Amino acid sequence: xxxxxxxxxxxxxxxxxxxxxxxxxxxxxxxxxxxxxxxxxxxxxxxxxxxxxxxxxxxxxxxxxxxxxxxxxxxxxxxxxxxxxxxxxxxxxxxxxxxxxxxxxxxxxxxxxxxxxxxxxxxxxxxxxxxxxxxxxxxxxxxxxxxxxxxxxxxxxxxxxxxxxxxxxxxxxxxxxxxxxxxxxxxxxxxxxxxxxxxxxxxxxxxxxxxxxxxxxxxxxxxxxxxxxxxxxxxxxxxxxxxxxxxxxxxxxxxxxxxxxxxxxxxxxxxxxxxxxxxxxxxxxxxxxxxxxxxxxxxxxxxxxxxxxxxxxxxxxxxxxxxxxxxxxxxxxxxxxxxxxxxxxxxxxxxxxxxxxxxxxxxxxxxxxxxxxxxxxxxxxxxxxxxxxxxxxxxxxxxxxxxxxxxxxxxxxxxxxxxxxxxxxxxxxxxxxxxxxxxxxxxxxxxxxxxxxxxxxxxxxxxxxxxxxxxxxxxxxxxxxxxxxxxxxxxxxxxxxxxxxxxxxxxxxxxxxxxxxxxxxxxxxxxxxxxxxxxxxxxxxxxxxxxxxxxxxxxxxxxxxxxxxxxxxxxxxxxxxxxxxxxxxxxxxxxxxxxxxxxxxxxxxxxxxxxxxxxxxxxxxxxxxxxxxxxxxxxxxxxxxxxxxxxxxxxxxxxxxxxxxxxxxxxxxxxxxx
Numbered sequence: 001x002x003x004x005x006x007x008x009x010x011x012x013x014x015x016x017x018x019x020x021x022x023x024x025x026x027x028x029x030x031x032x033x034x035x036x037x038x039x040x041x042x043x044x045x046x047x048x049x050x051x052x053x054x055x056x057x058x059x060x061x062x063x064x065x066x067x068x069x070x071x072x073x074x075x076x077x078x079x080x081x082x083x084x085x086x087x088x089x090x091x092x093x094x095x096x097x098x099x100x101x102x103x104x105x106x107x108x109x110x111x112x113x114x115x116x117x118x119x120x121x122x123x124x125x126x127x128x129x130x131x132x133x134x135x136x137x138x139x140x141x142x143x144x145x146x147x148x149x150x151x152x153x154x155x156x157x158x159x160x161x162x163x164x165x166x167x168x169x170x171x172x173x174x175x176x177x178x179x180x181x182x183x184x185x186x187x188x189x190x191x192x193x194x195x196x197x198x199x200x201x202x203x204x205x206x207x208x209x210x211x212x213x214x215x216x217x218x219x220x221x222x223x224x225x226x227x228x229x230x231x232x233x234x235x236x237x238x239x240x241x242x243x244x245x246x247x248x249x250x251x252x253x254x255x256x257x258x259x260x261x262x263x264x265x266x267x268x269x270x271x272x273x274x275x276x277x278x279x280x281x282x283x284x285x286x287x288x289x290x291x292x293x294x295x296x297x298x299x300x301x302x303x304x305x306x307x308x309x310x311x312x313x314x315x316x317x318x319x320x321x322x323x324x325x326x327x328x329x330x331x332x333x334x335x336x337x338x339x340x341x342x343x344x345x346x347x348x349x350x351x352x353x354x355x356x357x358x359x360x361x362x363x364x365x366x367x368x369x370x371x372x373x374x375x376x377x378x379x380x381x382x383x384x385x386x387x388x389x390x391x392x393x394x395x396x397x398x399x400x401x402x403x404x405x406x407x408x409x410x411x412x413x414x415x416x417x418x419x420x421x422x423x424x425x426x427x428x429x430x431x432x433x434x435x436x437x438x439x440x441x442x443x444x445x446x447x448x449x450x451x452x453x454x455x456x457x458x459x460x461x462x463x464x465x466x467x468x469x470x471x472x473x474x475x476x477x478x479x480x481x482x483x484x485x486x487x488x489x490x491x492x493x494x495x496x497x498x499x500x501x502x503x504x505x506x507x508x509x510x511x512x513x514x515x516x517x518x519x520x521x522x523x524x525x526x527x528x529x530x531x532x533x534x535x536x537x538x539x540x541x542x543x544x545x546x547x548x549x550x551x552x553x554x555x556x557x558x559x560x561x562x563x564x565x566x567x568x569x570x571x572x573x574x575x576x577x578x579x580x581x582x583x584x585x586x587x588x589x590x591x592x593x594x595x596x597x598x599x600x601x602x603x604x605x606x607x608x609x610x611x612x613x614x615x616x617x618x619x620x621x622x623x624x625x626x627x628x629x630x631x632x633x634x635x636x637x638x639x640x641x642x643x644x645x646x647x648x649x650x651x652x653x654x655x656x657x658x659x660x661x662x663x664x665x666x667x668x669x670x671x672x673x674x
Contacts, residue, residue: 001016002020003021003023003024004022004024008411008468009047009411009463010407010408010409011045011046011047011077011079011081011409014053018060018061018066019063019066020060020070021075022076022077023074023077024077024078025078025083027526029074029076030113032074033111033113034111036074037111038074039108039138040073040074040075040109040110040113041076041107041108041131042078042109043060043075043076043077043078043104043107044077044080044086044087044104044106045078045080045103045105046079046081046103047079047309047312047407047409048310048311048312049104049260049313050260051102051120051121053322054121055122058123058124059122059127062124064124064128065124065127065128068132069131073108073131080103080105081309081413081416082411082460082461082469084472084520085472085520085521085525085528085532086528087105088534089156089528089532090107090115091105092530093107093152093156094107094120096155096159097117097152098118100120101120103120104120105118105120106120108131108134109149110149112529113528114150114152114153114529115153116145116148116149117130153529156529156530162515162533162577164516164573170594171568173591173592173594175575176212176591177216179581179588180209180212180581182581184221186582187224189224189227191231191252192227192229192232193232193254195252196252197250197251198248198250199237200247200248201232201248201265201269201539203265203269203271204537204589205537205585206272207271207272207586207589208585208592209224209225210225210272210279210621212588213225215592215622217672226276229282229285230282231254232269233288234284234368235249235253235255236356237249237254237255238254239295239328240393241328241397242291242299243291243293243295243296244261244266244292244295244296245257245261245265245266245269246258246259246260246265247262258313259313259314259324259325259328260310260311260312260313262309263300263309263310263416264415264416264419264540265539266292266296267296267416267419269292270289270424270426270427273288274289274427277289278430278617278619279619289427289430290431293423293427300420301439304446304450305439305442305443305445306412306443307412307420308409308410308411308412309411310409311405311407311408311409313325314326314406315327315404315405325358326404327400327404327405329362330362330363330365331361332361332363335363338395345374345385345388348377348378349367349389351365355368371385371389410463411461411462411463412446412450413461414451414458414460414462414471414475415472415475415478417446421440421444422478422481424436424439425485425488426485428440428616429489429617430616432617437490440486444483444486450462450467451467457522457524458475458479458502460472460475470521470525471522472520472521473506473510473519473534473543473544474546476503476510476543477544477550478546480503481546481549483498484550487499488612488616488625489612489613491608491609493628493632493634496558499554500558503547503554503563506547509522509523510522510523512531516566516570516573517533517535518543518547519531520532520533520534536584537583537584537585537587538583542586544570545570545574545584545589548567548571549586549589549590551564551567552594556600556624556636556654557624558634558635559635567590574587575587592622598622599620599623600624600625600626600651600654601615601623601648601670602626602636602648602651603625603626603627603646603648604627604632604641604647604659605629605642605645605646605647606629606643608627608628608629608646609627611646611663612625614663614667618667618670618671619671620670620671629641640659647659648660648662648663650669
């Protein structure tokens with residue numbers, strides 16, 4: 001066994017028996033490369049990554065490959081989920097060198113960690129050949145390689161630099177409209193999402209587009225968002241049998257997924273569908289929420305209340321070989337046996353035809369039409385078809401549970417737990433199911449107990465009752481956002497107090513006054529070859545954009561203008577740099593907070609939580625909500641409580657009108673119905 005046998009990451013442990021002399025990313029491994037003057041191979045992946053497993057089987061389990069790697073290189077394996085900082089820096093290098101990226105991510109660096117070559121997946125002979133060439137160049141022409149590394153290093157350092165203009169101007173709302181108009185050109189009006197494949201869900205994109213469409217009363221844009229959510233809910237990318245979303249679809253119709261199920265996708269999609277349900281009351285959205293949370297609670301929640309990271313894409317097929325999607329796909333003969341008399345109707349619902357066929361006779365279940373349409377065409381009651389569908393899915397679930405399950409990545413990450421925590425809170429807001437709030441509170445306590453140290457810092461990871469990696473900005477920003485959401489449904493001010501403590505810690509240890517942004521890593525951590533400022537909203541929103549939102553909201557609660565100034569400056573510096581709005585949707589959402597449409601509401605009185613519950617079931621994305629049923633010292637609520645009546649203080653950009661007592665009137669002022 002190599003040194004990875006001492007690690008806790010499931011991904012690293014998968015490579016512990018490789019003949020490659022893998023080491024973990026740490027000071028000792030990097031120091032050894034310098035002392036021996038050897039090139040470094042940095043191979044980055046994650047446990048649910050299909051092509052990572054393929055390259056491991058073809059190359060890293062092969063003795064011939066291992067001999068080449070062990071003789072000439074220091075070999076370091078990195079779990080990108082544990083070390084997103086390392087992943088981000090070397091991903092920039094790959095993108096500069098090749099214009100593309102992905103996983104597995106394989107980079108060769110000088111002994112000091114500066115990259116000289118890299119790519120993603122390589123076949124065995126290509127890998128051996130390239131490693132031989134690089135070693136030959138390093139021995140025969142080291143100056144040439146060092147010169148290239150220096151130029152590439154400069155490129156990495158300059159990539160994504162945002163000018164800190166330090167302007168005190170209004171956010172240009174017309175600029176947002178121009179970007180949305182530009183974005184429209186890439187919409188897929190047949191299946192939703194962007195007109196390309198593969199298709200990623202990108203929840204923060206649709207959070208923003210839904211909010212923008214609602215506030216601007218843009219029906220066509222709202223129709224597009226609903227088309228996207230409906231097709232995603234119909235598609236094979238959503239597991240209608242057991243709930244939960246896979247990471248993306250390889251086609252343009254949300255059909256065949258890349259079958260891994262990631263916690264961060266499912267948490268964000270629950271939040272998205274919860275908001276969409278509040279706006280539309282679409283029963284499909286409710287079904288998606290409930291099935292997904294049922295899946296998470298059953299498959300990804302540990303006894304302590306934490307959430308695991310992922311289920312693998314691969315599982316054992318009938319021939320006992322690992323195969324992508326083997327757990328999820330169906331043959332037509334087994335479906336005929338399972339569904340029996342209803343098979344023809346089942347085929348109409350789930351496309352057991354050329355549309356639903358994947359490969360090798362395997363079908364991935366996908367809807368094309370609403371149950372209402374199918375019921376009408378078959379002259380049966382909608383209620384009867386719904387009951388049949390539910391029974392089919394239950395029967396398929398029981399049958400599928402007999403198969404070998406995909407492997408579980410059972411580490412817990414602070415950032416991903418916070419995303420799922422917020423998903424449960426948003427589902428509770430939309431559906432008022434008490435169990436969702438109970439699970440949310442249990443998870444929040446798990447984070448405080450296991451991922452927040454007595455020294456004030458968050459930990460990034462948790463496995464086997466220990467944490468080993470200091471928290472990144474993504475951990476702080478997403479935990480803060482989840483705690484703020486928890487306050488909105490409990491009015492327990494400890495969640496705001498905790499949020500403020502974490503924000504102040506970030507300002508001390510992450511904020512860079514020179515750039516006006518927060519660095520991804522703490523100033524207490526060992527520096528990498530370049531400082532990373534996460535500004536692009538990817539599948540997970542950029543930690544800086546999330547932090548900007550946190551600062552905006554906490555400024556209202558605590559009346560701390562410096563919080564708002566930091567958030568405003570961040571937006572002002574980012575907006576002029578945006579070319580692709582899909583990569584900055586959370587920033588655009590934050591920019592909307594600075595419009596005249598943003599409002600704040602304080603509910604003060606014995607029935608504060610009751611009224612909050614009603615507001616939380618209403619889609620009001622431009623609202624900051626606070627409340628109390630007793631005297632409060634929270635600056636936004638000071639001197640507003642009256643024990644004799646329930647008062648509503650409606651404010652706009654922190655300017656408040658006289659208190660009102662009519663709740664219906666307040667709801668009317670909050671919504672954009674007309």
